Amino acid sequence: xxxxxxxxxxxxxxxxxxxKFLLQQSRMHNSRLGITGLLLYGNGEYLQVLxxxxxxxxxxxxxxxxxxxxxxxxxxxxxxIQARVFADWSMGFQKLSDEDFVRLxxxxxPYRANFLDAHLPxxxxxxxxxxxxxxxxxxxxx
Numbered sequence: 001x002x003x004x005x006x007x008x009x010x011x012x013x014x015x016x017x018x019x020k021f022l023l024q025q026s027r028m029h030n031s032r033l034g035i036t037g038l039l040l041y042g043n044g045e046y047l048q049v050l051x052x053x054x055x056x057x058x059x060x061x062x063x064x065x066x067x068x069x070x071x072x073x074x075x076x077x078x079x080x081i082q083a084r085v086f087a088d089w090s091m092g093f094q095k096l097s098d099e100d101f102v103r104l105x106x107x108x109x110p111y112r113a114n115f116l117d118a119h120l121p122x123x124x125x126x127x128x129x130x131x132x133x134x135x136x137x138x139x140x141x142x
Contacts, residue, residue, distance in 0.1 A: 001084060002054035003037075004061045005077040008046045008070040022069065026091040035060055036086045046070065051084045 014022070019041060026039060035052040048064075050057050065073055 001051060001081045002057050002079065003049060003051045003077065003081045003085075004057055004075065005047070005049050006061070006064075006073055006075050008048075008064075008073040010041070010044050010046060011069055011071050013044065014041070014069070018069075023091060029060070030091050033060065035091075036084050036089055037091055038086050038089065039091055049086060051081065051086055054080075 023039065030036065030052075033052065033056050035050055035056060037049045037051050040047040050060055052060075061075075061078075064070060
């Protein structure tokens with residue numbers, strides 16, 4: 001198993017309808033490809049975890065990197081994992097308040113000058129479980 005965690009800026013201010021469409025697309029493609037994960041949105045930013053077979057996850061990430069809805073994409077983690085953290089979700093989703101998103105991403109803020117000094121390019125299982133806690137036991141549509 002492999003995972004990629006990334007953060008990106010949304011292009012414009014996505015509406016609820018646009019976020020629902022993005023989520024529906026993600027769930028459809030991910031179910032077909034065997035990808036699981038989590039998508040958080042807040043403060044004009046996305047934070048996403050993708051899990052699955054390495055080649056499939058890498059291909060999906062390459063597609064995301066060319067998606068017009070994302071800009072300033074930063075890879076936070078890209079590597080092997082022992083097991084899926086989000087095994088039950090083709091794509092869990094939660095829209096966070098701007099404050100919650102800033103609080104969460106402050107822990108892994110890639111825009112800080114010393115980010116690479118303070119963080120290895122790997123996010124541990126503890127951080128993934130923290131991300132999962134923002135969604136709870138069910139991943140709402142919106």
